[in-house]
Amino acid sequence: MSRISILGAGAWGTALALSLARRGGHQLCLWSHSPALAEQLHVAGENLPYLPGFTLPAGIHVTSDLPAAIFEADILLCATPSQHLRGIISHIAPLLTRNQIILSASKGIEESTFLRMTQVVASITETPCAVLSGPTFAQEVAAGIPTAIVAAAHDPRLAQTIQRDFSSPSLRVYTNDDVTGVELGGALKNVIALAAGVVHGLNLGHNSAAALITRGIAEMTRLAVACGGRRQTLAGLSGIGDLVLTCTGSLSRNRSVGIELGRGRQLDDILAGMGGKVAEGVRSTHAALGLAARYGVEMPITEQVDAILHHNRRPSDAIRELMSRPGRDE
Template sequence: MSRITVLGAGAWGTALALSLARRGGHQLCLWSHSTALAEQLADAGENLPYLPGFTLPVDIQITSDLPGAIFEADILLCVTPSQHLRGVITHIGPMLTRNQIILSASKGLEEASFLRMSQVVASITGNPFAVLSGPSFAQEVAAGIPTAVVVASNMLPVAQTIQRDFTSPTLRVYTNEDVPGVELGGALKNVIALAAGVASGLNLGHNSSAALITRGIAEVTRLAVACGGRRQTLAGLSGIGDLVLTCTGSLSRNRSVGIELGRGRQLNDIIAGLNGKVAEGVRSTAAALGLAARYAVEMPITEQMDAILHRNKSPKEAIRELMSRPGRDE
């Protein structure tokens, strides 16, 4: 029996805790940074702000005590927003034992440094690390709808441990050794999903959406390969799989934000309407461009999305510029 602590009680963290509880055979703890949210989870038995409608089993320990949550845990599943991962790992770093596995399910890049989550963790602690990614809406995982994801680690036994402990009749886990490819696929697809949402908000039709998704995976792959990832990884679950889901699914927050931008709403108003939920692509867009500049990789969709988000560029003008770029070979 493994002891698994989920760090982050948003929709995705709660859904993974529910999936692990449904599987059985583990001691589970769900940590929230908010004492009020932890108390609400314990009292109501469900995550009313972030994932209502799903009952939390009574054997999931719920706490806001971080040292207590990580004590004697075999696996620390980090599901915090990417911008908060450094703070959490810095806090717990001195308390960790050498064999505790850190597993990140956060899909993003650190805004200031452009670092992937594995690089953030490695800058603080030498604990074994893995990343979990793939096409997986929280609501569907919580409901037990069959889902396939991938776990990547540069230490195969670590990936195999996660595969064994997380696989269930409703969650199929594949292993991969390509950490950069899996992480960048999960982070950058959010940026392309924003753009796909913009196209939908402008009522541009299916042709435009298909073009954005296809050219989006091309620029995501270019950057991932430049950063040491493998092209075939981006053709898998954490690449094209997650991209298609996030660009087309009605449950996608990033796509929803893009739709509202396409309709002419202001970003601040859209973010306020999320009620504390996070659309990672909003922060990852600038970080993606910073990383692309470091490796001299061209990312035209990401560039236009950044201009819409941060320079008040008209979505119609952004689409016009994408369509008027010089002709290229595919």
């Protein structure tokens, strides 16, 4: 039996808690930064703001006390928005022990530093850190629909520990030692999903969507390889798998934001209507461009997404810009 604390009671953290509870054999704690949400989870027995319709088993201990949540936990599963990870790890770092594991399930790049999530953790603590990524919608994981994900760590034994503790009849966990490739695949696909949503919002059809996704994975792969990741990782679950899901699935927040942008709505209005839910690609786009500039990598789709998000470029003009680029070999 492992003691697993899930830090972050949004849709994804709650879904992972439900998956682990369904698997059985662990002591589980779900931490919410909001005392009001923690109280609501106690009273209603479900996460009404973020993941309604799924009953939390009584065996999941819910708290808003962060030190209590991590006390004697074997695995600290971080499912917070990526831009909040540094603050949480900084807060708990003095309390961590040598035997604990940090598992990042946040898909993003830190906006101010261009660091991946494991790099953020490593800049604060020497606690071992792994990554959980892949094509996953929280609602489907919560419902027990068969899902395949990736556990990545530089130490194969660490990845195998996550594989053993998280695998279940509805969750198949693969291992990988390419942390860079797995993390960048999970973060960059959100940016491309925003663009895919724009294509849908402009009613451009299936040809445009297929081209966007294909050129998107090429763009993601260029940056991941430049940063030290492996090309084959981006052809796997955390790359093309997650990209296809997020670019085509109706449950994708990033795609949904892109659709509304394509229809002419303003970003601030779209985000204000999301009820506190996060579309990671909005913040990761700027960071992805910063990382690309650092390594001299060309990312035309990401550039146009950034122009739409932050420089008031009309979505139709962004598409026209992409289509009028000089010809090149595939």
